[in-house]
Amino acid sequence: MSISSPPMQRVSVHGGHSGEFCCHAEDPLEEIVRAYIDRGFAWFGVTEHMPPPENRFLYPDEIAAGFDAESLYERFVRYMNEARRLQRKYAPAVRMLVAFETEAYSGALAYAQTLRRRFQPDYILGSVHHVNDLPIDATPDQYFESAEISGGVDALYCDYFDRQHEMIDALQPEVVGHFDLIRIFDADYPARLKRPEIWQRIQRNLALIQKHDLILDFNVRAMMKGMAEPYVAATILDAARRMGIAVVPGDDSHGIQSVGLHMDQGMALLQKAGFDTCWRLPSGGRATPAGKEA
Ligand SMILES: [Zn+2]
Ligand SMILES: [Zn+2]
16 A cells, blocks of 8 residues: 555557458457547557468468458458558547567468568567467367377477567567467466476577567457466466566457457456556557556
8 A cells, every 4th residue: 555556557469350351350440449449448559460471371261251362461451551540530539559460370471571561560469370380279179280290289389489489580570479379278288388398498489579679468368268367377477577578468359349358357467467567569669657646
C-alpha cells in the first residue's frame, strides 16, 4: 500500500486478425478496431498473417474458400490498405499500429523480407507455425507427424527453436510471437522445457532477442485454448526478466469476441513477475502512462 502506481494500460502487440482478411478469423477489421477502442485499449497492433509464397503452403480452409497464393497476396494488399485507412480514421481515438505476422517455413523468411520492403509496416511480428514445413499449431495429428519427422517430441522442440533462431536472425522482427508455441499439444511441456538440449536453445534464442532489443509477445490466447498459462511459460518468462527483455501482452484476437479476452489476467501475471508495465511500443517508442495520477 506504500507506492501508488498509475493504472496499467491495456495494449496488444499481437491482435486484429479478422474474418475479412483471414480464413480462420471472424468479423470485419473495422469492427475489431472499434472493439479495441470500446474496450479501452491505449494502443494495439493489427498483425494479419502473411500470404504464402507458393500454393503448397495454403491451409485447408484457404483452399476450401477458393484461394491460391496469388489471390491471398491480393487480399494481403487489401489488408494493408484497409489497415492504413483505419489507422488514419481512428487516430483521434487510439494509437493503432499496422503490422503483419510472419511464417518461417521454407521460403517464408525471404518472402517476409520482400513484403516488409514493399509495404513498410510499422513493425513485424516474427512467428513460427511450422516445423518440417508442417503446421504444428493446427491439429495434434500434424503436430505428431512433424515430431515423427524430427525424431520425437524432444527433437521437434529443438527443430522449432532452431527454426525460430533462424527467423529472428534473418528478420529481427520488432516482436517475437508466442515464443513457446511448440508446447501447444504437449502435456509434458514443463518437464520438457527443462531438458538441457531444449533449455540451451531457449536461452540462446532469448540472448538473440536481448541482443537486438526485441519484444516478446505475452500471448494470452493460449488461455482461451485451455492452456494453464500464456505463451511465454513462467520458467521462460523468469529468464527473460533476468535478461531485461521487454515482454508486452498480446491478445492474438481472431474476432470481436476475443478482443481483450484474458488480457487483465495476462497483465496481472506480468506485473506479479516483476516486469515493467509501461508497455514498450514495437515502433521503438514508449507508451505514456495511462490517465493522471490522483
Ligand atoms: Zn491466426
Ligand atoms: Zn501466430
